[in-house]
Amino acid sequence: MTPSRTAFAAILAKDLRAELRTLQSLPAMALFAVTTFVIFRFGLDRTSLSGSLAAGVLWATLLFAALLGVNRLFVAEREEGGFDAIRLAPIDRSALFAAKATALFAYLVVLELFVVPVFALFFLDSAAALGPLLAVLLLADLGLAATGTLISSMAVHSRARDLLGPLVLLPLVVPLMIAATGASEPLLAVGGPGYDRFGTWLAVLSLYDLVFLLVGYAVFDFLLED
Amino acid sequence: MAETFRIPAVRRGETTEEAALKLAGLRRDYGERTALDSVGLELARGETLLVLGPNGAGKTTLLRILATLLRPSAGEVRALGCSIPGEAWKLRGRIGFLGHEPLLYRDLSGRENLRFQARLHGLRGEAADTRIAELLAAVGMERRADERVAELSAGMRQRLATCRCVLHEPELLLLDEPDSNLDAEGRELSRLLIGPGKGRTRVIVSHDPERFEAEADQVLRLEVGGKMAVQ
Numbered sequence: 373m374t375p376s377r378t379a380f381a382a383i384l385a386k387d388l389r390a391e392l393r394t395l396q397s398l399p400a401m402a403l404f405a406v407t408t409f410v411i412f413r414f415g416l417d418r419t420s421l422s423g424s425l426a427a428g429v430l431w432a433t434l435l436f437a438a439l440l441g442v443n444r445l446f447v448a449e450r451e452e453g454g455f456d457a458i459r460l461a462p463i464d465r466s467a468l469f470a471a472k473a474t475a476l477f478a479y480l481v482v483l484e485l486f487v488v489p490v491f492a493l494f495f496l497d498s499a500a501a502l503g504p505l506l507a508v509l510l511l512a513d514l515g516l517a518a519t520g521t522l523i524s525s526m527a528v529h530s531r532a533r534d535l536l537g538p539l540v541l542l543p544l545v546v547p548l549m550i551a552a553t554g555a556s557e558p559l560l561a562v563g564g565p566g567y568d569r570f571g572t573w574l575a576v577l578s579l580y581d582l583v584f585l586l587v588g589y590a591v592f593d594f595l596l597e598d
Numbered sequence: 599m600a601e602t603f604r605i606p607a608v609r610r611g612e613t614t615e616e617a618a619l620k621l622a623g624l625r626r627d628y629g630e631r632t633a634l635d636s637v638g639l640e641l642a643r644g645e646t647l648l649v650l651g652p653n654g655a656g657k658t659t660l661l662r663i664l665a666t667l668l669r670p671s672a673g674e675v676r677a678l679g680c681s682i683p684g685e686a687w688k689l690r691g692r693i694g695f696l697g698h699e700p701l702l703y704r705d706l707s708g709r710e711n712l713r714f715q716a717r718l719h720g721l722r723g724e725a726a727d728t729r730i731a732e733l734l735a736a737v738g739m740e741r742r743a744d745e746r747v748a749e750l751s752a753g754m755r756q757r758l759a760t761c762r763c764v765l766h767e768p769e770l771l772l773l774d775e776p777d778s779n780l781d782a783e784g785r786e787l788s789r790l791l792i793g794p795g796k797g798r799t800r801v802i803v804s805h806d807p808e809r810f811e812a813e814a815d816q817v818l819r820l821e822v823g824g825k826m827a828v829q
């Protein structure tokens with residue numbers, strides 16, 4: 373049996389190399405997010421947002437941009453026989469879940485490095501909230517990566533994967549979005565960042581991450597069976 | 599005085615001298631359609647089984663069951679002493695599978711694909727690179743090995759797929775139309791890697807009986823609807 377760490381590193385390196393070479397996911401995610409910010413800016417006809425409205429615009433945009441990455445996560449495995457190649461290898465299949473979730477997490481972090489400053493430029497009066505917002509972004513990314521990987525691995529076998537993925541994923545991430553906007557709202561309040569119930573929402577995000585990482589690890593082996 | 603013979607006790611699960619393949623009453627259904635029905639045979643280690651039959655007779659289904667990629671609907675399947683699907687995890691890494699798809703990532707080069715496969719099978723570093731270089735040279739692909747798979751012809755992909763299939767030196771080769779897309783030179787070169795000998799057990803699916811019949815120890819003829827005959 374090949375050690376899980378070796379299999380994890382091999383699959384992750386393969387995915388990142390393929391993405392760097394083809395740029396199939398990240399540019400589309402970034403372009404979608406920036407375009408959505410432009411639409412919100414003109415649609416709401418406001419040059420400054422704060423509180424719950426700012427948090428809602430940020431998280432709705434990031435969630436739908438993430439869906440583009442989620443939909444493509446297993447396409448190469450499905451269309452180029454990667455699932456079979458991995459199932460034939462003497463590895464623990466949860467290494468595939470861990471590697472795919474890590475790749476999606478990395479895409480989301482890179483996406484946010486680019487689009488969150490754009491969001492601040494478009495809608496925020498000061499950049500003071502960006503520091504503490506980092507913790508919310510990282511915890512929400514982890515939850516999105518775990519849930520997105522799990523759902524994507526199921527949806528990719530369907531011909532209607534572009535519809536099925538979001539249809540199953542969106543209800544599952546409602547608690548994550550509530551916690552992420554709840555934690556972001558006081559940070560984006562008028563007059564600078566506040567920390568009202570910030571810790572509670574971070575705890576909810578952490579619990580969500582833990583549950584879906586464990587569920588993914590436990591069920592992924594069964595999802596790969598015929 | 600009559601001689602007495604003692605039958606050696608064989609513990610359950612012991613693999614010594616066990617047939618490489620043992621199928622009994624194998625059936626596989628896809629919904630209401632039966633692809634394989636009552637398939638049974640035994641193949642000794644190092645032997646070659648040729649599977650023949652028209653399209654839709656279940657040849658690929660049989661191969662995918664032996665590769666642990668599909669579960670049988672009923673019957674007993676044992677490969678290299680392991681029961682399928684119960685002990686499938688013990689078989690992974692001991693099987694070389696060459697199917698209709700090359701199982702190569704189009705956006706990686708041939709060498710990168712083989713390195714990826716090598717790591718999944720626990721081969722790393724210089725040993726892996728040496729093995730990959732040997733295989734690429736054997737199929738005449740060393741000069742095109744660093745090109746993306748998407749840019750290669752179907753025949754070249756098949757040569758790379760042949761390398762992938764034997765990279766980890768499997769004991770059991772499952773070959774589905776191994777010559778497809780290959781020119782005469784490609785067929786000869788790939789024969790060096792997947793041909794008879796080296797003590798490996800082989801199951802070959804083919805539409806061309808003449809090509810492999812001379813190498814076969816047994817021939818399994820499948821018919822549409824799941825019927826079979828062994829020669």
